[in-house]
Amino acid sequence: MIELFSVTKRYPGGQVGLDEVTLKIEAGQMVFLTGPSGAGKSTFLKLIYCEEVPSSGSILVNGRNVSSLPRRKVPYLRRTIGVVFQSFRLIPRKTVFENICYLPRILGLSGQEQRQLAYETLRRVGLAHRMKAFPLQLSGGEQQRVAIARALMNQPEILLADEPTGNLDPELSEEILRLFLEINGQGTTVIFATHDRDLIQRVGRRVLTLEGGQLASDKVLPGKLVDTSDDDSEKSAGVE
Ligand SMILES: Nc1ncnc2c1ncn2[C@@H]1O[C@H](COP(=O)(O)OP(=O)(O)OP(=O)(O)O)[C@@H](O)[C@H]1O
Ligand SMILES: [Mg+2]
Structure with missing residues (x-):
């Protein structure tokens, strides 16, 4: 659970960046964060994964106050949080496998364990067959899937995405959105920041709208997009 006071x-x-925001996101929820450029979306996410510290107020992640977390404890918090960005941030000279096994904690596993975990995680994002490819040999949508796989390697409880479809065309954006819905259906809390209202309107989920750093609205939108790939995710994508 994530709580802002x-x-x-x-x-x-x-x-x-953010102005007196108070809200609660339950474990397992999928929430969209929207609002115009400069509204505070990235700031909101950075505060949750401790890239920035609040000027006032407090933030609890699973009951732990992260707003006053000592810097040395930040890596521990980050093990429970995966983050995905608009610009993929993959290392071009490393293979897909090397890119997703780059986290220090993963590097502590044996080679066999790393391969097993990488294979299973890539399978979740539909890319198990591209383990040895280099990022530039992949399409934009595939590169974003690798970035999502990298964020999932720690088996995080929370997945934050900052404009993950910002570099993708509408069709690929919807594919990536479906993937996030599927991941959420498997139990991960997801916060998906995007200014793309069209994309959001197809999904029936909670939408937080920021304006000038303030929470302008917090509502659940009815939506039509359902995942047809399997029964579980179809349920998870339905109107709540
Ligand atoms: N590192 C920084 N230093 C100073 N001001 C910043 C910094 N980061 C963000 N801001 C300011 O804080 C406000 C919110 O920015 P933020 O990046 O959170 O918005 P956003 O909603 O993510 O915008 P976008 O849709 O363009 O990504 C803006 O006015 C921005 O200029
Ligand atoms: Mg931003």
Whole structure:
């Protein structure tokens, strides 16, 4: 569970990233975070994975106050949180396998264990057959799947995505969105930040809208998109 209590983030230059935001996201929820450019979406996510610290207020992740977490404890928190970005952030000279096994914790596993975990994780994102490919040999949608696999390697309880479809065309965006719905259907809490209202409107989920750092609305939208790939994810994508 993620809880924010009157969270404000003011950057050193005086810009307001987030302004008195209070809300709660239950474990296992899928939530969209939207709003215009500069509304505070990335700030919201950065505060949760401790890339930034709030100026005031507090943030609890699974009951633990992360707003005052000492820097040395941040890596432990990050083991429970996966993050995916618009720009994939893959290392071009490393294979898919090497890219997703790059986390220090994963590197502590034996070679056999790493291969097993990588294979299973890539299978979840539909890319088990591309383990030895290099990022530039993959399409944009496939590269994003690798980035999602990398975020899943730690088996995180929470998956944060900052404009994960920002570099993809509408068809690929929907495919990636379906993948997030599937991952959520398997129990992971997902926060998906996007300014793409069209994409959101196809899914019946909770939508948090930020404007000028404030929470302008928090509602559950009815939507039509259902995952037809299997019964479980169809249920998870239905209207709540
Ligand atoms: N590192 C920073 N230093 C100073 N100001 C910042 C910093 N990061 C963000 N801001 C400011 O905080 C506000 C919120 O920015 P944020 O990046 O969270 O918005 P966003 O909703 O993610 O926008 P976008 O859709 O363009 O990604 C903006 O006014 C921005 O200029
Ligand atoms: Mg942003």
